[in-house]
Amino acid sequence: xxxLKPSRPLRAAEERxxxxxxxxxxxxxxxxxVIPYLLxxxxxxxxxxxxxxxxxxGVVMSLYGLTLFTLHHWSTAPFVGLANYKLAVSxxxxxxxxxxxxxxxxxxxxxxxxxxSWVIGIVAATxxxxxxxxxxxxxxxxxxxxxxxxxxxxxxxxxxxxxxNGVVNTVLVHELHLxxxxxxxxxxxxxxxxxxxxxVWRWFPxxxxxxxxxxxxxxxxxxxxxxxxxxxSWRQFRAITLPSLRPANLVLILVLFLWNFNDFNTPFVLxxxxxxSPADLVSLHIYVVSFDSWNFGLGSxxxxxxxLFLIVVSAVYLRVLRRGGEFDV
Amino acid sequence: xxxxxxxARARRRRLSACLAVALCATTLAACGSSSHHSASASAGSxxxxxxxxxxxxxxxxxxxxxxxxxxxxxxKTLTKEFKKFTAQTGVKVNxxxxxxxxxxxxxxxxxxSGTGPDVMEIGNTWxxxxxxxxxxxxxxxxxxxxxxxxxxxAASSLKVSGLPGQAPVSVPVYSEAYALFYNKADFKAAxxxxxxxxxxxxxxxxxxxxxxxxxxxAIEGGSTSEAAHWAFLLGMQAGNxxxxxxxxxxxxxxxxxxxxxxxxxxxxxHIANPSDAQNNSNVAESDFANNKAAMLVWQNPMSTLAQLGxxxxxxxxxxxxSFTPGATGTADLQTFPAGINLAIPASTKHKAAALALxxxxxxxxxxxxxxxxxxxxxxxxxxxxxxxxxxxVYKTLEAEYNNHAAPLPQVASESTMETxxxxxxTHLISQAATGASLSTSQIQSALSSAQSQLNASSGK
Numbered sequence: 001x002x003x004l005k006p007s008r009p010l011r012a013a014e015e016r017x018x019x020x021x022x023x024x025x026x027x028x029x030x031x032x033x034v035i036p037y038l039l040x041x042x043x044x045x046x047x048x049x050x051x052x053x054x055x056x057x058g059v060v061m062s063l064y065g066l067t068l069f070t071l072h073h074w075s076t077a078p079f080v081g082l083a084n085y086k087l088a089v090s091x092x093x094x095x096x097x098x099x100x101x102x103x104x105x106x107x108x109x110x111x112x113x114x115x116x117s118w119v120i121g122i123v124a125a126t127x128x129x130x131x132x133x134x135x136x137x138x139x140x141x142x143x144x145x146x147x148x149x150x151x152x153x154x155x156x157x158x159x160x161x162x163x164x165n166g167v168v169n170t171v172l173v174h175e176l177h178l179x180x181x182x183x184x185x186x187x188x189x190x191x192x193x194x195x196x197x198x199x200v201w202r203w204f205p206x207x208x209x210x211x212x213x214x215x216x217x218x219x220x221x222x223x224x225x226x227x228x229x230x231x232x233s234w235r236q237f238r239a240i241t242l243p244s245l246r247p248a249n250l251v252l253i254l255v256l257f258l259w260n261f262n263d264f265n266t267p268f269v270l271x272x273x274x275x276x277s278p279a280d281l282v283s284l285h286i287y288v289v290s291f292d293s294w295n296f297g298l299g300s301x302x303x304x305x306x307x308l309f310l311i312v313v314s315a316v317y318l319r320v321l322r323r324g325g326e327f328d329v
Numbered sequence: 330x331x332x333x334x335x336x337a338r339a340r341r342r343r344l345s346a347c348l349a350v351a352l353c354a355t356t357l358a359a360c361g362s363s364s365h366h367s368a369s370a371s372a373g374s375x376x377x378x379x380x381x382x383x384x385x386x387x388x389x390x391x392x393x394x395x396x397x398x399x400x401x402x403x404x405k406t407l408t409k410e411f412k413k414f415t416a417q418t419g420v421k422v423n424x425x426x427x428x429x430x431x432x433x434x435x436x437x438x439x440x441x442s443g444t445g446p447d448v449m450e451i452g453n454t455w456x457x458x459x460x461x462x463x464x465x466x467x468x469x470x471x472x473x474x475x476x477x478x479x480x481x482x483a484a485s486s487l488k489v490s491g492l493p494g495q496a497p498v499s500v501p502v503y504s505e506a507y508a509l510f511y512n513k514a515d516f517k518a519a520x521x522x523x524x525x526x527x528x529x530x531x532x533x534x535x536x537x538x539x540x541x542x543x544x545x546x547a548i549e550g551g552s553t554s555e556a557a558h559w560a561f562l563l564g565m566q567a568g569n570x571x572x573x574x575x576x577x578x579x580x581x582x583x584x585x586x587x588x589x590x591x592x593x594x595x596x597x598x599h600i601a602n603p604s605d606a607q608n609n610s611n612v613a614e615s616d617f618a619n620n621k622a623a624m625l626v627w628q629n630p631m632s633t634l635a636q637l638g639x640x641x642x643x644x645x646x647x648x649x650x651s652f653t654p655g656a657t658g659t660a661d662l663q664t665f666p667a668g669i670n671l672a673i674p675a676s677t678k679h680k681a682a683a684l685a686l687x688x689x690x691x692x693x694x695x696x697x698x699x700x701x702x703x704x705x706x707x708x709x710x711x712x713x714x715x716x717x718x719x720x721x722v723y724k725t726l727e728a729e730y731n732n733h734a735a736p737l738p739q740v741a742s743e744s745t746m747e748t749x750x751x752x753x754x755t756h757l758i759s760q761a762a763t764g765a766s767l768s769t770s771q772i773q774s775a776l777s778s779a780q781s782q783l784n785a786s787s788g789k
Contacts, residue, residue, distance in 0.1 A: 068741055072440050072464035072675070087785070094781040163604045187606055187759040272430070272609060274553045274752040276759060291434050292748035293786040294458065 062300035084301035102285040121207025146205035154269035157198035161185035192278040214248035385419030389447035440464035460491040461741035467496035486708035499670035501708035505628035507664040515623035524647035535600030545600035547622035551609035553751030563587040572738035585773035596761030606762035632704025753779035
């Protein structure tokens with residue numbers, strides 16, 4: 001006598017019913033559809049608290065006349081709509097013009113710092129990607145500027161660039177006798193270049209680190225095959241290294257751009273809250289408007305404009321590059 | 330290089346890991362840059378005096394500005410006094426010393442959030458602005474009586490404690506005044522028999538004293554607040570108040586000419602080191618103490634000069650010069666009532682204990698002890714009359730403070746003025762230091778720009 005076995009679809013249906021019954025018996029937090037959300041909930045909550053809530057608060061604040069007079073009872077600050085934005089963008093007024101001037105300083109600053117950091121980073125990474133005695137030690141030394149706390153890293157430059165007793169003028173004027181009259185490095189137009197130098201010194205190790213990691217992932221067979229075909233080192237760099245670094249470069253340049261366009265620490269540590277005009281970066285400018293002028297509504301409007309600008313530039317950058325080829329990082 | 334065969338996915342994963350590590354390192358580095366000097370200075374438990382039973386067991390928080398030789402000196406000096414306060418009242422005091430660069434920002438955050446200390450020290454020039462914020466306990470008749478009454482303070486010192494016509498929101502605790510300090514030996518060597526009484530004489534003396542690597546005067550050319558103070562004093566002496574008829578009034582030819590006196594010290598007159606254009610952290614005091622400059626215009630530098638090794642017998646003090654000999658009234662203005670005030674945030678939950686601490690800190694013995702240590706002078710009249718403050722330097726400063734002082738503009742946008750006007754002047758000084766020749770009209774143009782910015786940011 002044969003035993004009648006249930007068919008395969010029937011078994012599957014039975015298993016589903018059994019699983020559903022088990023799910024009904026389990027507490028709600030142990031159900032399959034709930035557990036993943038519970039696991040990520042703390043991260044989402046903290047992300048909201050740390051990033052999203054302040055960002056939204058900043059946007060809301062920019063629509064209010066939050067000044068010295070309403071600071072304590074900030075909930076009673078008058079709603080001014082887009083008045084703060086109008087003030088910030090009216091380039092014929094003193095506030096809008098000052099913001100535009102600051103923007104015109106920040107753009108070349110960012111381009112120079114990102115560009116020079118990348119160039120120095122790629123040269124250093126390429127040089128230190130071949131084996132030689134002392135390579136590990138040299139790699140560590142190059143990372144020191146990046147490992148230092150930012151305040152320490154920049155204040156070192158502030159000391160070095162002092163006119164009377166800074167090491168730069170001591171070497172140029174008293175040791176090498178290249179210049180007779182010691183120049184000011186932190187005043188006037190030279191302040192811009194000093195700020196760029198300090199920032200490049202601090203950021204090139206980051207570019208070096210990322211590019212070195214990317215270089216180590218390029219198969220050496222490619223270089224060996226190219227060498228067999230008679231490609232020169234420069235040709236190998238252009239045809240193998242640069243294309244292979246593309247994914248890393250896309251992220252690296254974007255991140256360096258965002259960090260440097262927002263750079264507050266470098267000008268603040270070098271110049272305090274009254275930077276020379278050639279070193280008046282946007283972030284510091286907004287800080288001064290907010291905290292020295294006690295106009296937090298206007299400062300927030302400027303911050304929102306800066307955020308929107310950076311979002312638009314980043315989106316365009318990624319879109320253009322994605323259209324131009326593979327983008328898989 | 331070691332040949333490896335790594336899949337594209339593994340390479341990407343490794344690259345992602347590197348990026349993540351680098352980003353984490355950035356965050357940690359940024360966190361590491363926080364450099365607030367925080368000092369817990371709980372005074373410990375002591376005995377309680379009669380009549381303070383309701384306060385006993387309370388703990389209040391106190392924000393101190395950096396005074397004396399720095400944060401640790403401030404902590405040590407105040408902790409000593411707070412222990413006495415705890416012994417008298419049973420109230421513990423937790424102190425935090427806040428660097429000047431962060432103090433205003435912390436105060437603003439405290440006002441906005443309604444959280445913060447129970448008593449705080451503020452720069453007295455901020456008092457009008459802070460009063461406008463409505464975030465502080467007014468010292469009305471009841472509160473003023475609770476700390477011993479307004480009559481115990483010098484009248485000048487209470488002029489900078491809030492907005493005119495309203496109850497003060499702060500009371501003075503350390504007072505300072507501007508004066509001219511000069512190196513006696515340098516003056517003698519240059520054949521100068523007495524300190525200059527006019528700015529023209531100061532410049533002439535400065536030229537005689539500028540020799541052998543030493544300059545005639547040291548200035549804090551990179552400090553916006555110093556620049557704003559000079560603009561106020563010189564403008565008043567020249568008959569141009571910074572604020573008049575309900576509006577800012579410094580974009581004038583008269584003010585520009587007055588300010589050129591200060592700017593040209595590093596510019597066309599060459600009596601100050603061009604490097605002074607960068608000074609922004611009391612370097613001028615150090616240059617004077619180390620004889621890199623023969624004169625200094627400063628507020629109460631005695632304590633710092635002593636710490637820098639300059640004996641009181643080595644320098645003299647004199648009233649601030651004026652534009653014309655024998656000037657009187659505002660033309661002879663020599664200082665504004667400068668100093669540090671005590672304020673109680675409106676959000677305090679320990680009002681009685683906070684008032685008791687303010688009363689204690691403005692009591693005569695504490696006033697004598699703290700002001701003597703810091704080199705400031707007491708705003709409390711009974712303390713001023715003690716022998717400690719009867720030296721010639723203190724007498725000079727007190728005379729200026731009590732008889733030749735006028736407050737900085739008592740308007741809410743005063744602190745913004747210091748940033749905007751002070752910033753414009755420090756930029757002018759940096760131009761002068763780098764060799765630019767500045768005409769009065771160029772200076773006026775810079776002042777005009779600063780005034781427009783100030784008016785726009787304060788909604789005028």
